[in-house]
Amino acid sequence: MKAYYHARAGEYDDWWLGRGLFADRARPGWDDELATLAAALRNLPAARTLDIACGTGFLTRHLPGEVTGLDQSHAMLELARRQAPRAGFVRSDALELPFAPRSFERVFTSFFYCHLVETERPRFLAEVRRVAGEVVIVGSRPRGTEPRARWEERVLADGSRWSVYKRVFEKDELFAELGPGRLVHEGRWFVAVSA
Ligand SMILES: C[S@@+](CC[C@H](N)C(=O)[O-])C[C@H]1O[C@@H](n2cnc3c(N)ncnc32)[C@H](O)[C@@H]1O
Numbered sequence: 001m002k003a004y005y006h007a008r009a010g011e012y013d014d015w016w017l018g019r020g021l022f023a024d025r026a027r028p029g030w031d032d033e034l035a036t037l038a039a040a041l042r043n044l045p046a047a048r049t050l051d052i053a054c055g056t057g058f059l060t061r062h063l064p065g066e067v068t069g070l071d072q073s074h075a076m077l078e079l080a081r082r083q084a085p086r087a088g089f090v091r092s093d094a095l096e097l098p099f100a101p102r103s104f105e106r107v108f109t110s111f112f113y114c115h116l117v118e119t120e121r122p123r124f125l126a127e128v129r130r131v132a133g134e135v136v137i138v139g140s141r142p143r144g145t146e147p148r149a150r151w152e153e154r155v156l157a158d159g160s161r162w163s164v165y166k167r168v169f170e171k172d173e174l175f176a177e178l179g180p181g182r183l184v185h186e187g188r189w190f191v192a193v194s195a
Pocket residue numbers: 001002005006052053054055056057058059070071072073076092093094095109110111112
């Protein structure tokens with residue numbers, strides 16, 4: 001997953017924006033829902049926030065309060081520094097956070113928890129609980145009868161092929177793993193919870 005996203009950095013936001021390889025995807029309501037999700041994030045109470053696996057900073061720029069973005073890929077971080085200039089950034093591994101206990105009030109993480117395999121999830125959540133009292137997780141909602149967890153074959157613009165693990169979830173499935181919390185956003189495409 002690390003090598004794939006590093007290689008994808010320059011074309012990553014094409015997924016958010018429906019450009020490049022994503023230009024032909026039929027995603028009714030996607031742009032409107034993205035605006036609604038961004039507004040829901042801006043409306044969170046301001047907090048000292050660590051955005052884990054922040055990627056290009058596409059959602060980082062909407063987070064209120066003092067924000068630190070963390071990612072393993074320097075290519076992603078270079079883009080994030082431009083896209084979310086208010087935030088500070090750190091290159092590190094999400095499963096071994098270089099921060100003291102309770103360094104943050106909130107961990108935010110979007111489209112990352114969904115890529116962790118079963119053995120990585122408890123490690124990640126232990127790190128999250130160590131550094132902050134709240135976690136906000138954003139992911140994709142299931143569509144139709146698609147499997148909730150699967151290995152997907154992904155292709156980049158240079159034709160390279162990658163195998164990526166991905167889960168989709170409903171809010172209750174997230175609460176079952178994270179503990180009780182509240183819904184931040186639920187639409188056709190995205191779900192976001194705070195726990
Ligand atoms: C699907 S992207 C999500 C980016 C961003 N959060 C968003 O919603 O647009 C996954 C991100 O996780 C990062 N990543 C993957 N494994 C990581 C790890 N072990 N530690 C830190 N970052 C990691 C990748 O570099 C990539 O930027």
